[in-house]
Amino acid sequence: MSSFSFILLLLWLHVLMPFNVANSDEMTNMEDGELLGLFEVMGSLLDDDSTWAQMHPQPCTNTPWPGIQCELMAQEDGDNGQQDYNPTIFHVTKIHVGSDILTPPCKSNATLSSNGLMKLTYLKTLSIFDCFTTTPYSLSSSLFENKSFSSLEHLSLVSNPSLHGDIPSSLGYVKSLRVLSLSQNKLSGEIPQGICGLVNLQQLDLSYNHLTGSIPQEIGNLKSLTILDLSYNKLEGQLPASFGQLQSLQKVDLGSNDLIGRVPQELGNLSRLVLLDLSHNFLSGPLPESLSGLKQLEYLVIQENPIKTGLPMFIGSLGRLKVLSFSKCGLMGPILISLSNLKNLTTLSLDNNSLNGTVPSSIVSLPNLEQLNLSQNQLSGDLLVSQEFIRRIGMRLDIRGNNGLCIKNITSVEAKNPFCVSSRSRTSGNNNSWGEEEHQDECAKVNSTLHQSNWSSRNHYGYGIGFKQMLVFLGFLLF
Numbered sequence: 169m170s171s172f173s174f175i176l177l178l179l180w181l182h183v184l185m186p187f188n189v190a191n192s193d194e195m196t197n198m199e200d201g202e203l204l205g206l207f208e209v210m211g212s213l214l215d216d217d218s219t220w221a222q223m224h225p226q227p228c229t230n231t232p233w234p235g236i237q238c239e240l241m242a243q244e245d246g247d248n249g250q251q252d253y254n255p256t257i258f259h260v261t262k263i264h265v266g267s268d269i270l271t272p273p274c275k276s277n278a279t280l281s282s283n284g285l286m287k288l289t290y291l292k293t294l295s296i297f298d299c300f301t302t303t304p305y306s307l308s309s310s311l312f313e314n315k316s317f318s319s320l321e322h323l324s325l326v327s328n329p330s331l332h333g334d335i336p337s338s339l340g341y342v343k344s345l346r347v348l349s350l351s352q353n354k355l356s357g358e359i360p361q362g363i364c365g366l367v368n369l370q371q372l373d374l375s376y377n378h379l380t381g382s383i384p385q386e387i388g389n390l391k392s393l394t395i396l397d398l399s400y401n402k403l404e405g406q407l408p409a410s411f412g413q414l415q416s417l418q419k420v421d422l423g424s425n426d427l428i429g430r431v432p433q434e435l436g437n438l439s440r441l442v443l444l445d446l447s448h449n450f451l452s453g454p455l456p457e458s459l460s461g462l463k464q465l466e467y468l469v470i471q472e473n474p475i476k477t478g479l480p481m482f483i484g485s486l487g488r489l490k491v492l493s494f495s496k497c498g499l500m501g502p503i504l505i506s507l508s509n510l511k512n513l514t515t516l517s518l519d520n521n522s523l524n525g526t527v528p529s530s531i532v533s534l535p536n537l538e539q540l541n542l543s544q545n546q547l548s549g550d551l552l553v554s555q556e557f558i559r560r561i562g563m564r565l566d567i568r569g570n571n572g573l574c575i576k577n578i579t580s581v582e583a584k585n586p587f588c589v590s591s592r593s594r595t596s597g598n599n600n601s602w603g604e605e606e607h608q609d610e611c612a613k614v615n616s617t618l619h620q621s622n623w624s625s626r627n628h629y630g631y632g633i634g635f636k637q638m639l640v641f642l643g644f645l646l647f
C-alpha cells in the first residue's frame with residue numbers, strides 16, 4: 169500500500185471514529201505547544217485539574233474526552249520539507265465543557281485560560297455551558313486580543329449564572345466568527361460596537377442577559393446575519409433603520425426589552441424573514457405598511473406593545489402566517505375580514521384589546537386554526553362554529569369578556585366560553601356560516617365571568633400548540 173492511500177484510509181477511519189484512529193504514533197502526533205495549551209485550558213475549567221492531563225495524555229487519539237474534538241490536517245511544511253515524513257497531525261478543533269458532560273465537573277472558580285487558548289490556533293468551536301456557576305467571572309478584553317482565536321467560528325457561552333460584566337468589544341477582532349451565543353448569562357452594559365464588525369456572523373444570540381443601551385446603528389453591517397436574538401434584556405431606544413440592510417435575516421427576536429418609538433419602514437425590506445417577535449416592548453403604532461413585504465413571514469408576535477391603531481391592513485397579505493399575536497396592543501375597530509386570507513394560520517391571538525363589531529364567520533372556518541383568543545374585547549354577535557372546528561380547537565378557543573359575543577353551537581369542551589341561549593332554531597342551520605345580521609338579543613351572555621383558569625398554558629411566545637400541550641390537552645379530554 170502506498171503511503172498516500174494509507175493516509176486516505178486514515179482520513180476515512182478518522183471520519184468514522186474520530187477518537188480511535190491511532191496506532192501509528194508517527195501519524196497521530198500533536199504539537200507539544202498545542203497539547204500544553206489544551207491542558208492549561210482544561211485545568212483552568214475543570215475540577216481535578218492535575219488529573220485531567222494524566223487521564224487524557226493523548227486527547228485526540230488514545231485517551232479521548234467527550235468534549236474534545238480533533239481533526240487530522242496536513243502539516244505545514246517543516247524545516248526538512250520531506251513529503252513523506254509525518255505529513256499529517258492532529259489539531260484540537262472543538263472544546264465543549266458543560267454540565268452535560270459529567271466528569272469531571274467544572275470547578276467552582278473556573279476561568280478561561282488566555283494563555284492556553286492562545287496556543288489552540290486551530291480551535292473552531294468553543295462552547296462553555298452551565299460552567300461558571302459560583303465564583304463571579306467576567307470576560308477580559310485581553311482574551312480576544314493578540315490574534316488569539318484566529319480560526320474560531322463558533323463561540324457559545326450559554327447558561328452560566330455567574331458570568332457577568334461587559335461583553336468585551338475586542339470580540340470584534342475574532343473576524344472568523346459565524347455563530348456567537350452569549351445567551352442566559354448575567355452580562356450587562358451595552359452591545360459593544362466591536363461586535364458590529366463581525367461581517368461573517370450568521371447567528372447572534374445575546375438573549376436573557378441584562379444588556380442596556382440602544383441597539384447600535386452599526387448592526388446594519390452584519391450583512392450575513394440570519395438569526396438575531398436580543399430578547400429578554402433591557403435594551404431601550406428605537407429600532408435602528410439600518411435593520412433594513414440585514415437582508416439575510418430569517419429570525420429576529422427583540423421581545424421583552426424596553427424599545428420605544430415606531431417600527432421603521434425599512435424592516436419591510438427583510439424579504440426572507442420567517443419570524444419577527446417584538447413582543448413586550450413599548451413600541452407605538454401604526455406599524456408601517458411596508459411590512460407587507462415580509463412575504464416569508466410565518467410568525468408575527470407583536471403582543472404587549474402600545475400600538476393603539478386598528479388591525480393593520482397589510483396583515484391579510486402575509487399569506488404564510490401561522491402565528492399572529494396582537495394581544496394587549498390597544499387595537500381598536502373591527503376584525504378585518506382579510507384575515508380569512510391567512511389559510512395557514514394556526515394561532516390567532518387578539519385578546520385584551522378594544523376590538524369591536526362582529527367576528528367574520530370566515531375566521532372560524534380557517535382550516536388550520538388551532539388556537540383562537542378573542543377574549544377581553546368589545547366584540548358582539550353570535551358565533552356559529554362547526555363541530556369539526558370545536559373538535560380541532562377544543563379549549564384553545566377563548567371568547568370570554570366581550571360584549572355579548574357567544575358561541576352558538578355549544579358542546580361540553582368549550583363550556584367555559586359564553587354560549588348563546590336561544591330556543592329559536594335557525595333555518596339557515598347546517599352550514600358553517602353564521603348570520604352576521606342576526607339579532608343580538610337572541611344571544612345572551614350566560615357566563616362570561618373571567619376566572620383565571622389554567623387553560624392551555626402557553627409557551628412564552630404563545631405560538632402554536634406544542635406536543636406537550638397537546639398531550640396535556642388530550643389528557644384533559646380523557647380524564
Ligand SMILES: *[C@@H]1O[C@H](CO)[C@@H](O)[C@H](O)[C@H]1NC(C)=O
Nearest residue numbers: 212215275276277278279303
Ligand atoms: C480554585 O480553587 C481551588 C480550591 O478549590 C484552589 O486550590 C485554587 O488555587 C483556586 N484557583 C484560583 C485560580 O483561584
Ligand SMILES: *[C@@H]1O[C@H](CO)[C@@H](O)[C@H](O)[C@H]1NC(C)=O
Nearest residue numbers: 282283286310311313314316
Ligand atoms: C495581549 O497583548 C497585550 C499587550 O500587547 C498584553 O499586555 C497582554 O498580556 C496580551 N494578552 C495575552 C492574553 O497574552
Ligand SMILES: *[C@@H]1O[C@H](CO)[C@@H](O)[C@H](O)[C@H]1NC(C)=O
Nearest residue numbers: 412413433434435436437458
Ligand atoms: C428598504 O426600504 C426602504 C423603505 O421602505 C426603501 O426606500 C429602500 O429602497 C429599501 N432598500 C432596499 C435595499 O430594498
Ligand SMILES: *[C@@H]1O[C@H](CO)[C@@H](O)[C@H](O)[C@H]1NC(C)=O
Nearest residue numbers: 486487488489510511512513
Ligand atoms: C401553507 O402551508 C403549506 C404547507 O406548509 C405550504 O405548502 C403553503 O405554501 C403555505 N401557503 C402559503 C400561502 O404560504
Ligand SMILES: *[C@@H]1O[C@H](CO)[C@@H](O)[C@H](O)[C@H]1NC(C)=O
Nearest residue numbers: 496497519520521544569618
Ligand atoms: C389586559 O391588559 C391590561 C394591561 O394592558 C391588564 O391590566 C389586564 O390585566 C389585562 N387583562 C387580562 C384579562 O389579561
Ligand SMILES: *[C@@H]1O[C@H](CO)[C@@H](O)[C@H](O)[C@H]1NC(C)=O
Nearest residue numbers: 500501502522523524525526
Ligand atoms: C367601534 O368603536 C368605534 C370607536 O372606537 C366606533 O366608532 C364604532 O362605531 C364601533 N363599531 C361598532 C360596530 O360598534
Ligand SMILES: *[C@@H]1O[C@H](CO)[C@@H](O)[C@H](O)[C@H]1NC(C)=O
Nearest residue numbers: 552553554555577598599600
Ligand atoms: C350545530 O349543532 C347542531 C346540533 O348538534 C348540528 O346539527 C349542527 O350541524 C351544528 N351546526 C354546525 C354549523 O356545526
Ligand SMILES: *[C@@H]1O[C@H](CO)[C@@H](O)[C@H](O)[C@H]1NC(C)=O
Nearest residue numbers: 519520541543563564566623
Ligand atoms: C386568552 O387571553 C386572555 C387575556 O389575555 C388570557 O387570560 C387567557 O388565558 C387566554 N386564553 C387562552 C385559552 O389562552
Ligand SMILES: *[C@@H]1O[C@H](CO)[C@@H](O)[C@H](O)[C@H]1NC(C)=O
Nearest residue numbers: 595596597598599600601602
Ligand atoms: C349557509 O346557508 C345559507 C342559507 O341556507 C346560505 O344562504 C348560505 O350561502 C350558506 N353558506 C355557506 C357558506 O354554505
Ligand SMILES: *[C@@H]1O[C@H](CO)[C@@H](O)[C@H](O)[C@H]1NC(C)=O
Nearest residue numbers: 584613614615616617618619
Ligand atoms: C360562572 O362560572 C364560574 C366558574 O365556573 C362560577 O363560579 C360562577 O358562579 C358562574 N356564574 C354564573 C352566572 O353562572
Ligand SMILES: *[C@@H]1O[C@H](CO)[C@@H](O)[C@H](O)[C@H]1NC(C)=O
Nearest residue numbers: 619620621622623624625640
Ligand atoms: C393551575 O394548575 C396548577 C397545577 O397544575 C394548580 O396548582 C393551580 O391551583 C391551578 N390554578 C387554577 C386557578 O386552577
